[in-house]
Amino acid sequence: xxxxxEIGQGTSARLRKVFDLTDTGPEEDIGLSQDAxxxxxxxxxxxxxxxxxxxxxxxAQGFPDPADHYLRLDLYAADGEDSLAFxxxxxxxxxxxxxxFGEQVKESGARLSMQEFAVCAVSLGRLEGRFEALNxxxxxxxxxxxKLALSGQQRSFQGAEGRKMNTKxxxxxxxxxxxxxxxxxxxxxxxxxxxxxxxxxIADEFGVKPITVxxxxxxxxxxxxxxx
Numbered sequence: 001x002x003x004x005x006e007i008g009q010g011t012s013a014r015l016r017k018v019f020d021l022t023d024t025g026p027e028e029d030i031g032l033s034q035d036a037x038x039x040x041x042x043x044x045x046x047x048x049x050x051x052x053x054x055x056x057x058x059x060a061q062g063f064p065d066p067a068d069h070y071l072r073l074d075l076y077a078a079d080g081e082d083s084l085a086f087x088x089x090x091x092x093x094x095x096x097x098x099x100x101f102g103e104q105v106k107e108s109g110a111r112l113s114m115q116e117f118a119v120c121a122v123s124l125g126r127l128e129g130r131f132e133a134l135n136x137x138x139x140x141x142x143x144x145x146x147k148l149a150l151s152g153q154q155r156s157f158q159g160a161e162g163r164k165m166n167t168k169x170x171x172x173x174x175x176x177x178x179x180x181x182x183x184x185x186x187x188x189x190x191x192x193x194x195x196x197x198x199x200x201x202i203a204d205e206f207g208v209k210p211i212t213v214x215x216x217x218x219x220x221x222x223x224x225x226x227x228x
């Protein structure tokens with residue numbers, strides 16, 4: 001008997017029947033899987049119509065007939081593997097395999113044919129899911145979700161790179177050590193100098209704003225308990 005397993009989680013949880021079509025699987029599973037295949041027939045009819053429409057579209061766009069160039073996906077990849085032409089050709093090639101193994105299942109119910117049919121049917125579903133994901137559009141912008149996701153990724157990358165560059169160019173990295181030595185020197189020369197005076201002198205010398213100096217240097221006067 002086929003096993004019933006639960007897949008997915010939460011709201012996407014669902015039950016699925018699993019037939020053992022291996023060489024050591026029970027004969028009962030073969031018969032039941034054939035019955036399941038016959039219930040699958042309406043879906044194949046839907047695919048047949050889609051296949052006709054897909055072939056007509058490819059021919060109308062000037063592409064060669066997929067029926068005469070089986071598995072020659074390179075002929076349909078001029079606009080990349082995410083293009084409609086490439087998807088339709090891939091789908092038609094996989095559907096051809098579905099039909100071949102489907103006929104074998106109807107004629108003999110061979111285990112290997114059932115296995116191959118199931119694999120091809122799953123591949124078709126994955127192709128359709130991939131195409132749907134590629135072309136799903138954001139209702140607010142009208143742009144493809146994938147394009148929006150990639151642009152967001154690019155902005156994040158650029159932001160991270162920008163922060164790295166800013167860090168490398170920062171006052172603390174470029175002048176921090178020399179500026180701190182200068183601050184300590186100014187204080188040692190005349191301990192009565194205020195922190196405000198020291199900050200002003202260093203800001204002038206390094207060409208930065210006083211607030212930048214305050215944020216990046218340690219007040220040498222605090223070491224001796226003095227106040228600014």
